[in-house]
Amino acid sequence: MPRVETTASQSRVISTRCCIVGGGPAGMLVGLLLARGGVTVTVLEKHADFLRDFRGDTVHPSTLEILQQIGLLDSFLALPHRREEQLLIRFGDGFHPVAEFCGLKPFGYMAFAPQWDFLDLLSDAARAHPNFTLRMSTEATGLLHDGARVVGVRAVDVQGELEVRSDIVIACDGRDSILRAASGLRVLDFGAPMDALWFRLPRSPTDIDNTFAVPGRGRLLAMINRTAYWQAALIVRKGSSTELRAQAMSEFHALVAPLLPFTDERIKHVAGWDQVKLLEVRVDRLQRWHRPGLLLIGDAAHAMSPAGGVGINLAIQDAVAAANVLGPALCNNVSIDEMLLARVQRRRWLPTVITQSVQRVLQRNLIAPALGAQPGPAAPMPRAARWVLQFPWVRRIPARFFGYGVRRERVVFGAVARTSEAVSNALAGFID
Ligand SMILES: Cc1cc2nc3c(=O)[nH]c(=O)nc-3n(C[C@H](O)[C@H](O)[C@H](O)COP(=O)(O)OP(=O)(O)OC[C@H]3O[C@@H](n4cnc5c(N)ncnc54)[C@H](O)[C@@H]3O)c2cc1C
Structure with missing residues (x-):
């Protein structure tokens, strides 16, 4: 467990190696992976539970691969979920398949599960590690600095204000990120129709x-x-x-x-x-995803449009990349310099830019014209689209792009859970 102290002014101070703000897909997965690898992690989530409606339900094939790599796939598949081998569009002349997962490897389907179940699965797995702490109903309100370096966050919970001091803060607080606003980092806003x-x-x-x-x-x-x-x-x-x-x-x-x-x-x-x-709906991206002591990933670094339903996929892949790059340094008590943080951005920048570019093309050329038209029922599927989409291999192109993403990450750090003895030793080293 992280250290808890009280300052002379009675405000509570928690010390942890890594403070993660936001218990969405990005925050819960990076927290789980770092904890599995032996890093002392504290996740702050402002809500009391994960039971919110407006989150995508998609668990992409690439996320299923990640779950398989960390041994959670069977637990996920035991949850109530649905498997879609095809995604359909209902035009005026009936239903037409437009994306086909069937035939893709290793998973020929997209899973749909309420996101609260998925997040509960990750948090239950993480809580099994003594070096992981999830503080629900705890809202980060700002950054703590030592000179130019971020050294933690200010937060508030039911007992009042507290400070969480850490060697690194990973902001996963979504598209309305408070930490992003506090960081002063420049945002490129692409707009959404x-x-x-x-x-x-x-x-x-x-x-x-x-x-x-x-x-x-x-x-x-x-x-x-x-x-x-x-x-x-x-x-x-809009x-x-x-x-x-x-x-x-x-x-x-x-x-x-x-x-x-x-x-x-x-x-x-x-x-x-x-x-x-x-x-x-918002589509934007930070030019730079980090400052000394602070890294932003998931929607906090790049808010995704719902077009194609890929935001969770990117958040998950960012989390794996962040754990792979930062985990070994955090585990070995090496200081986290900005070059390391820049490596996470370099790894995830291209997939983000390509995905957002495709979303913007869809928004500009299909969604905006459709929304600008006089209200009316759905038109029949255009003949050219019907001809092209008759071929299953054509329908597999969007399925592969949206289901597997551009650059698939592989879990390296946290792939194997460290034994409790190894974690205890690491914790003892941290606390002493
Ligand atoms: C209408 C719509 C539909 C979408 N549908 C899909 C879909 O079907 N499939 C898909 O893949 N993507 C979809 N997306 C995109 C997807 O929701 C996001 O890209 C994805 O959830 C990002 O994950 P994240 O972990 O980065 O952030 P989030 O999922 O936004 O999680 C952020 C977490 O941080 C917490 N938090 C926020 N501020 C604080 C704070 N100050 N302190 C502590 N905790 C805080 C929040 O409570 C939340 O739990 C959709 C987006 C929109 C707008």
Whole structure:
């Protein structure tokens, strides 16, 4: 366990080797890997649990590979999840497969599981290590400095203010990162033409089984099958949700109902705006992902668009790269200089730039024109697209790109959990 002290002013001070802010996919995985390798880690998560709705449900084939490498795949597959071998789009003339995982190796499917289950799995595995601490309901509020170097974070929990002092802070606090704002690092903002409105619809046993999207004119709909219900996202023009929310629910029903492959009655279950959550879409990237003592990864370094559903994939791959690069130095009590932090950025920069570039092309050429059109039902699939997509190997191209990503990381640090004896020795070295 990390050291806890009280200063003369009675504010609590915690010392740890590595402080991770944010218990999303990036933060939980880098915390788990570092802890498995014997590093003393403290993760701060501002919420009391992982039970939030607006997180993607996708567990990509590349993430399944990572789980396999650290021996958690069977535990994941024992959780309630769904496997999609094809992703469908419902055009005006019916459902068409547009991405095909079937035939890809080593995993021929994309898994869908509520993200709270996935995060619980990672946190349970991490808590098995004595050198790992997860502090829920603890919100980082700023950075602590010693000259130009970041030496920890200020935070607040139910007992009040505390300081978490560490040799390195890894900011994984998502697209609204407080630490990113506090760091003063320069952000390149690429903009996004859309926002997402999230809501649930009941499922009937006779409904189609697949997760699918519907490209209506003036709005788009994504439907994720969560077995007991549909998790739906209505994608609307950026900024238009305020106008929409000022109107009666019947206007919202009229936008969604024509895109649903069931009777209009189902949408009436969304009876008030309190059942519809707005999630602002953003695409941006830090020019530099680090400062002395501070590294940012995942959405904190590069907020991803939901286009293609790849943000979790990148966050996970960043976490593996960060653990591989920083783990050995942290474990051997070597000081973490900026060159090491720059190595993490160098490793993850190209995959991020390529993925965001593809998302921006999709946003500019497909999503923005569709959202700008006069509202109407989905058009039939264009003939050229239908011809091209008849070939399974063509459908495997987007599946490979979005499912496996551009540069797959392999777990090196944390691949094998250090024995408790080795960890105790490392802890003793840290505490003395
Ligand atoms: C509408 C929408 C739909 C999406 N759908 C998908 C999808 O289907 N598939 C996909 O791969 N990606 C999707 N994404 C992108 C994906 O959600 C993110 O890219 C991914 O969650 C990033 O993971 P992360 O760990 O970096 O950050 P996050 O998942 O955002 O996690 C950040 C964590 O930090 C915590 N936190 C924040 N501030 C603090 C603080 N000050 N102190 C302590 N804790 C803090 C938060 O509570 C949170 O738990 C979608 C994005 C949007 C906008």
